[in-house]
Amino acid sequence: MSNVEKHKRENKILLGFLERPALRWLAAHMPAWVTPDILTWIGVGASVLIFVSYALTNISPNYLWLANLGFLLNWFGDSLDGTLARYRKIERPRYGFLIDHWVDAISILLIFLGLGLSPYVDLQVASLAVISYLLVSIMVYLITYVTGIFNITNAYIGPTEFRVLAIILNTIIFFSGEVTFKLRWVGETSLFTLVTGAVALILFLYFMINTAIQAQKLKLLDEKRLERRLAKERKNQDTN
Template identity: 45%
Template structure:
């Protein structure tokens, strides 16, 4: 074991999302009962494959709207794999903090790219909206990773919204699409996901700016010029 490994300290994890407490209890219960062949690496792989699968099913929904049901199934599998891998490692005392942090978040980046790519191809949202959502996600992700390194604090949620809440909103949106892919606002018809995606992208951009400003101010106070 080298010096880098022995001196590494994990960042403090903060999750204030709506489902955080209930989700933690459910994941711990499942992790304690998981068979030996279920490993954190396999769960991480499941989460990635499921998110890529969600993107594929979004693409297929361009030709058959039942593909949206495949998206929902993949989002549930993605939640299970992505949320359970770290919990299982902690329950079994098999933590690999550097490996886990790096792999888990690279998987998030690749998975989000696949998801937004499939959504853009689906015709359910215009490409520019899908790209804006992806950029917003990547900006928030980059800020979170930089804050983890500089402030030793890993923010798993932004306000009451975390990854699980986003999945729930996507599932609700998919069910709404099965009924009608359009929304009417002030007499104008818009693609439902164009409307929701534009709002989501604007919120993510705004949050990235505000959080970056707050953390910059905090770091400046900790490291003033004079």
């Protein structure tokens, strides 16, 4: 088990070559009055904006653009708060770890619930996506606790890539209208519902498979440690 201060952060994402320099530049040019806590609340407020925007698409699809703005603000606040703290050397590891993941849970709930209340995604499918995301989150936290490695991303896909995907889908739906498909086992369903369902399925499969892989690795590691301890005890007994 490890202390949160000693956690090793791994953040290998597809868009990292663009995101990391941008975040470093923003952190270096942030006014002194902008604090990591302010950025965190900007991220939370952006999640609320996304929720409201998706719900308002029942009135007009123009609110998809407001949702896109929400995703940009969410990236700005959620991604920059930790970078700014590290840049200014004012990290609060335990507080930051707790608040960051509380915000993630609230944000994902608001975003997918908003999607489910929109005319583009079935509420049940959106709920499954929330459940799958939270399962993966629990897996990541447990692995962090037992290994000391905090893997922010999964298979090079992280929150930034999900935000970009959402913005692209919002834009496609705005210009093309609600794209629907008629599937044999499901019936008529929308493009956004299919994508959301695919995300839910992928996250759930990843949760199951990666948990099994990590459990096997930890089992072998503990068995080796047990073997070394027993061998040491037998050696001590022979010496006595």
